[in-house]
Amino acid sequence: MELIGKAGRFYRLSSTEIAAQKDDLKAEIKRLFEGPDEDVFWKPNILLVMIKADDLRSKLKRWRRLVQLHPKDIKLYLHNQPTKTYQPNDDLIRPMLNTQVKVIDFDGCVGTSEGVTALGAVTRGARLNLYLATPLDLTNLSGTAKELVVYTRPLLPDTRTYALPAIPRPWLCVYIDGPVEESWNSVAYTITHFAPAGEVKRFEELWLCNSMIRPDEVNQLLDSLQAAKVRTHSEGNTRASPTSSANREIWLHVTETSRANS
Structure with missing residues (x-):
């Protein structure tokens, strides 16, 4: 809508013409989800769908119809x-x-x-922001994404590992949502069990969200990760950077250089 308004200012369209174009666009978008099945859909090159999952689920029949008729790219x-x-x-x-x-x-x-298999089958050079409801093997996504950001809660002790694809280098956020999960050991365990395979386990970025871990425990976490040969795309000393007091975010920079003692 904003682009239509800008076009109106550039081409000196009247307010009536701008309003008509906006109404036409609104009607076309509405038909995508509410029109009868026999409608002929407008097919843009890229379809952007921003919606609450529950709202889309309530229109599941319409969603199935839409993806069958839209043969191009989707941002969901x-x-x-x-x-x-x-x-x-x-x-x-x-x-x-x-x-x-x-x-x-x-x-x-x-x-x-x-x-995961279904997502890997329908993605191509995608930016993926994935929340894991349960620990999962994401190796099927190797080569399908150009950016992979994974959000997980701390893992419970288990004999399995869930190595993330090494390419592209993954981003991993450990979201701490319970007092039992506050231990820095559980966070270290989670990161090392999701670390890409290899002698050196390389992430693009690592961070904690909703963290109540004390500063001295964060230091122990950093030392443990560096000893386990976990690395991020950072330079300088191994260190932590709190960035958001509201979300209690802590970014972890794990490098070849040990943490500076304070």
Whole structure:
């Protein structure tokens, strides 16, 4: 709508003409989700879908119809409420299988290995922001993403590992949402178990969200990660950078150089 307004100022369209163009665009978008099945859909080169997962789920039949008729690229942002961040969206990914749709941006939650496989099948050079409802093997996404950002809660002790794809270098956020998970040991365990395979375990970035870990424990966490040969795309000394008091975010920079003693 803003672009239409700017075009009006540039081409000196009348306010009536601008309003008519906005109304036409609104009607076309409305038909995508509310029109009868026999409608002939307008097919843009890139379809941007920004919607709460529950709202899209309530229109699941219409969503299936849309992805069958839209043979091009989709950016899908499922704006889950904070309390539903880790509720799987696999049922909204599966309708895109066996269509010509390619997802180039995705922000949502996956909860099963089948959901990961489905997402890998419909992505191409995508930016993926994934919330893991449960620990999952994401190796099926290797080569399908140009940026991979993973959000997880701390893992419980387990014999399995869930190595993230090494390419592209993944971003990992450990979201701490309970007092039992406050131990720096559980965070270190989570990061090392998601670390890409290799003698040196390279992430693009690492950070904690909603963290109440004390500064001295953060130092122990950094020392543990460096000893485990975890590395991030950083320079200088190994260190932590608190960036947001509201979200209690702490960014972890783990380098070849040890932490400076304070």
